[in-house]
Amino acid sequence: MFKNFMTSKKFQSDAIKVLNFIENYLNELENFPVLSQTIPDEIKNNFPYVKPPYDGKSIEDLLEDFEKYFFRGITHWNHPGFMAYFNSTSSEAGILSEFLIAAMNLNGMLWKTSPVVTELENIVVNWLREMIGLNENFWGIIYDTASISTFHAIASAREQLNLNIRGKGIFGRNDLPKIILYCSEHAHSSIDKSAIALGIGTENVRKIKTNKKFEMIPDELLKAIENDKKSGYLPFCVVATIGTTSFASNDPIKSISEICNNFNIWLHIDAAYAGVAAILPEMKWITNGWNDAESIVINPHKWMFTPIDCSILLTKKKFVLKNAFSIVPDYLRTKEENQVNNLMDYGLQLGRRFRALKLWFVISNLGVKGIEEKIRNHIKWAKEFSEWIENHKYLKLIAPVHFSTICFQLKTNEMYTNDKINEFNLKLLDLVNSSGKIFISNTMLNNQIILRLTIGSYWQEKRHIEMAKQILNECIEKVMNN
Numbered sequence: 001m002f003k004n005f006m007t008s009k010k011f012q013s014d015a016i017k018v019l020n021f022i023e024n025y026l027n028e029l030e031n032f033p034v035l036s037q038t039i040p041d042e043i044k045n046n047f048p049y050v051k052p053p054y055d056g057k058s059i060e061d062l063l064e065d066f067e068k069y070f071f072r073g074i075t076h077w078n079h080p081g082f083m084a085y086f087n088s089t090s091s092e093a094g095i096l097s098e099f100l101i102a103a104m105n106l107n108g109m110l111w112k113t114s115p116v117v118t119e120l121e122n123i124v125v126n127w128l129r130e131m132i133g134l135n136e137n138f139w140g141i142i143y144d145t146a147s148i149s150t151f152h153a154i155a156s157a158r159e160q161l162n163l164n165i166r167g168k169g170i171f172g173r174n175d176l177p178k179i180i181l182y183c184s185e186h187a188h189s190s191i192d193k194s195a196i197a198l199g200i201g202t203e204n205v206r207k208i209k210t211n212k213k214f215e216m217i218p219d220e221l222l223k224a225i226e227n228d229k230k231s232g233y234l235p236f237c238v239v240a241t242i243g244t245t246s247f248a249s250n251d252p253i254k255s256i257s258e259i260c261n262n263f264n265i266w267l268h269i270d271a272a273y274a275g276v277a278a279i280l281p282e283m284k285w286i287t288n289g290w291n292d293a294e295s296i297v298i299n300p301h302k303w304m305f306t307p308i309d310c311s312i313l314l315t316k317k318k319f320v321l322k323n324a325f326s327i328v329p330d331y332l333r334t335k336e337e338n339q340v341n342n343l344m345d346y347g348l349q350l351g352r353r354f355r356a357l358k359l360w361f362v363i364s365n366l367g368v369k370g371i372e373e374k375i376r377n378h379i380k381w382a383k384e385f386s387e388w389i390e391n392h393k394y395l396k397l398i399a400p401v402h403f404s405t406i407c408f409q410l411k412t413n414e415m416y417t418n419d420k421i422n423e424f425n426l427k428l429l430d431l432v433n434s435s436g437k438i439f440i441s442n443t444m445l446n447n448q449i450i451l452r453l454t455i456g457s458y459w460q461e462k463r464h465i466e467m468a469k470q471i472l473n474e475c476i477e478k479v480m481n482n
Contacts, residue, residue, distance in 0.1 A: 033436030084441035087456035093365035146272035147190035157266030214249035243274025254289035
């Protein structure tokens with residue numbers, strides 16, 4: 001009789017060792033320096049095995065090697081002191097769900113290849129849609145990252161032009177006008193990358209000016225569209241952002257959507273980071289105008305405690321998306337194809353991981369209430385942190401704090417040059433990050449270094465925020481005294 005490997009004593013023993021390793025890791029997480037302490041090529045140069053092992057190694061030996069040779073190369077994203085970029089942390093439910101995903105190893109390219117992949121994806125995407133308050137006109141799909149979700153949204157906008165770019169391409173054609181893409185000057189770099197990949201070109205991406213709150217100015221957008229139309233160009237897509245990458249600012253969606261509607265332009269909303277905040281009743285204000293958009297991206301792996309990667313694209317025009325990408329070779333045709341959504345039809349990738357399972361695990365385990373509680377605390381702590389900065393002798397707040405990201409800078413002598421200002425702020429950044437206790441990031445504004453601290457880790461408590469203040473104070477003192 002066939003012996004099921006998954007129930008063998010060896011597998012159970014190995015699984016327990018891995019689980020114990022993970023448990024010990026999470027219990028000891030705060031004792032590790034949050035930022036990797038290695039230098040370039042250190043891991044590769046210290047790894048003794050030049051060739052792959054001919055004889056297999058035990059799981060116990062692999063865990064030992066992992067800890068010995070690779071552990072120093074980890075920047076601990078789950079660390080409660082990780083306050084850089086936008087937090088991406090995994091909850092217990094998210095971690096355990098990845099075990100099941102790997103164990104079943106499903107490929108959801110077709111409905112038939114595992115119906116649960118397609119149908120659970122539809123369920124959890126609808127859950128999220130309802131949680132943030134979008135209407136039923138939106139259909140959704142899970143990709144890996146927001147960059148890919150935005151790429152597919154812009155590809156859909158291009159497809160909607162009916163210029164037969166899918167069939168004829170863009171090269172050597174005299175019948176194509178220049179097509180123009182618009183976004184804020186603070187929009188994510190994935191928009192430029194999408195323009196490159198889709199043959200639009202970065203010179204046809206218009207970066208619209210922002211106001212003092214780093215919000216896209218609708219009148220500037222309108223002016224740019226009208227100028228392009230006068231030049232014989234074809235405006236086709238606007239990307240507006242809720243929670244911009246550098247300053248977590250919000251573009252005025254309602255005003256932008258009215259402009260897009262007047263010119264029949266596709267509106268895509270990048271809410272990858274901050275979109276989940278709309279789960280909170282008191283944060284629903286950020287969704288004003290969202291139902292007028294053609295597409296929206298939200299990343300549960302950024303601020304909803306789901307292991308990376310998990311990005312949701314919601315669109316009102318699923319068939320435009322399908323028309324942009326669907327190709328069904330004979331070997332993938334099934335009798336059910338006219339009754340179901342084969343998710344391979346809605347994007348570049350053929351194979352599809354069972355990402356919906358981890359989202360189902362996280363939402364079901366924490367409940368909407370548990371998710372709300374976490375996000376609400378993060379926003380509260382960020383507001384308190386911003387007030388601390390505003391009352392600080394040596395720090396100044398750079399941008400309004402709507403969510404959980406705080407942008408700040410050292411106060412310096414007004415006579416200092418940008419180079420001198422940057423020198424002070426970079427020194428503070430390096431001192432903070434070399435502490436090993438917290439990790440913050442930086443951006444630029446008017447050629448000046450701006451420091452960024454983001455609260456949003458599943459594992460963070462109020463004490464970690466107080467610790468960050470203490471470390472900043474200690475490092476500021478060193479900067480000022482040197």
